[in-house]
Amino acid sequence: MEKNNEQLLDDRKVKILDAIIRNYLATGEPVGSRTISKYTDLNLSSATIRNEMADLEELGYIVQPHTSAGRIPSDKGYRFYVDHLMKEKDREVSEMKKFVIEKTQKMEQVLKSVAKMLATNTNYATMISAPTYHNKVKFIQLSSVSAHQILAVVVMNSNIVKNHMIDIEEELDNETLLKLNILLNSALNGLALQEINLATIARLKEQAGIHSQVVSDVMDALAQALSEQEDLQIYTSGATNILKYPELTTSDNATNLLSAFEEKDELISLVNETLAETSSETGIQVYIGNETPIQTMKDCSVVTATYELGDGVKGTIGIIGPKRMDYENVMDNLKTLRSQLDGILNKSKGS
Amino acid sequence: MEKNNEQLLDDRKVKILDAIIRNYLATGEPVGSRTISKYTDLNLSSATIRNEMADLEELGYIVQPHTSAGRIPSDKGYRFYVDHLMKEKDREVSEMKKFVIEKTQKMEQVLKSVAKMLATNTNYATMISAPTYHNKVKFIQLSSVSAHQILAVVVMNSNIVKNHMIDIEEELDNETLLKLNILLNSALNGLALQEINLATIARLKEQAGIHSQVVSDVMDALAQALSEQEDLQIYTSGATNILKYPELTTSDNATNLLSAFEEKDELISLVNETLAETSSETGIQVYIGNETPIQTMKDCSVVTATYELGDGVKGTIGIIGPKRMDYENVMDNLKTLRSQLDGILNKSKGS
DNA sequence: TGTTAGCACTCGTTGTTTTGGAGTGCTAAC
């Protein structure tokens, strides 16, 4: 925090800004010159601090809620803090791992408990998206369940299983079914879902050589089932933490935020956004106030992390809290989590 | 509302009580004697009303928030209202049906939109549980997906499909697999999941005649997969409606309620509770205040309805709001919904 | 005997005023 490659900020100003923000993060109250005067080891009188603060305000790093109140950080101030001032903790990571791993059950369970743990750890609202497998077909099987129903099962590379029930008009004999199975497996194996389009299906029908209506129907149904977009699963926790922060409770702000957590579609676009913004080497992204892609969260800070499960499979974790959030703690949590999710989730694949 | 088989309530008191409650439901404000004096067609002076109100208070049907305030209904008052006073609307039901049916997609989608519609219709928080199929096995299939993986697919009577991936040590040849499939189907077909226990499996192993470790392993894994309790899916909507009612916002009440909606485990016990209480012929249950099985909701009213999908498959719908909820509207909604869910959901079976 | 007008009283709500104090900006002295 000695360095300042930022415009015009001399060493002392940086120190003061740092002190202001830290103090505000801790108390949530506007901080005055006298406080800083004693807080720092700069040994400066409050009057001096006042002058510096006036400068910092002019530069846009802090603002006054009203005359005769202390200063609070602006978005720009927070940004500077996150980019330059914040210390990176390096704490031991064992506890977290243990907590999650203990009960490695289904993926869903794991994700839920990860979200929950993060929420209790940070006291903010959290979300985590299930990894999105853009995956290849590994195995397909059609089985005749009853006279008028065919069950199609598709296993993906990641061992995710999809099934789809197909209603048919007339019965399909076992022989044809077997033939179809072989055909499908040899034709579609290794293809990504996106690669299976109308053309592929048409060619398949051709190859099948059996020009009965039933076969055609089954193929179409299967194609449709495969093309169906699996919708992004999102798990949240601690949404009510939002109510703990008065600055988020004003107006119907809180309601909107809570709704967003219940409805989840805004969270989905958040996930898509962050996955698109191929974030820096750390994989962690901080949105302060208006920087956020989601309008509903413009009074919050949003910290997201993308995690990767080895084979290019990605997901997103998000923490939503007030702008005066404990960035250090949050980012620390996300960082360790990110490094562990790979191991944790791979153990519990298979939906 | 002419009849009063309730203790000591003469006709006039009933009318006054009715007026008080209706008024309070509409305004949310304590209602005074003067209001009632004009509201009803009884042509009584406020003084007379006051006397009657004093009586009603002594009998426990209404309470005063404080001296020199109007009266509001007590739990007992609400109960009386719901049991005897409330009119049953009979409105046309078409709109609701249309709205939901239009987009009959997957069950999950349908349930979500039902909850949403209810929430917007009533302005309360709503939940709906997915139907619980205590179901019989219709079809089982083991398939070899790769050298060390077997996929077990089980189709239930209701066309719900469960799949489970089984890791195996040594490869299983096709012939054995086929044999197993036949065996499993003939042995387990028609059995309810609960009927498949260790004994059944042991007997099956016996019958298989193949005493290889692999077969035994597969059987065990399958048994375990089958016995796994599918956890009750619950969809909610409009949880934030809770914040609209000041009487629920006091203290950390709202937080607890909202958390309940996020965490869902309390909702699950609510569902279990209501399913157990084999409710009356109408299938609708009203819990007022402390009557509710869920402590968190002791300041609310909870109205639940169980719906049935022909084949004994049941689910629960719940509406959670303030005690001064519009019971008529709520119950009306639930009633029509109940009568339609059967048709709606049967169209979109298959998870 | 039931009903009602009248009245004194209660008490929460709302609005106004007062006060205190935290914090500022500016000026003048060091």
Add this chain to the structure above:
DNA sequence: GTTAGCACTCCAAAACAACGAGTGCTAACA
């Protein structure tokens, strides 16, 4: 460049006043 001092601002909390909706009670009335 730093700081002590001072006048000034303005929010928050407390204190106060007025209002009015509503009550219970009593006494008169049909």
